[in-house]
Amino acid sequence: MARKPTVAKAAAASAVLDAGPKAYRVKPGIGWVNGRKLKAGQTEVTLSAAEARYDLQLERIVESEKPDPKSWSQPAADGEGGEGEGEAAPRPH
Secondary structure (H helix, E strand, O other), X not given: OOOOOOHHHHHHHHHHHOOOOEXXXXXXXXXXXXXXXXXXXXXXXXXXXXXXXXXXXXXXXXXXXXXXXXXXXXXXXXXXXXXXXXXXXXOOO
């Protein structure tokens, strides 16, 4: 009968996967990362693996030491966390 992994082994494995905050480069045109608005001209953020997971999947950020994804050859489109996202559109008079 196989033994179940212990809590200590699971915690150790988790610690190896999340070794602490890392630096990530931000895709040009992205205004929000990890639910936070970026400062004008900000091109890098420091996040934990859990904080970065969502934006990494959307290719809004990339680890600093890795090359830019192919999708970065085009600027961020509306709805991708660009500068205006989250702001109300002006109302017609």
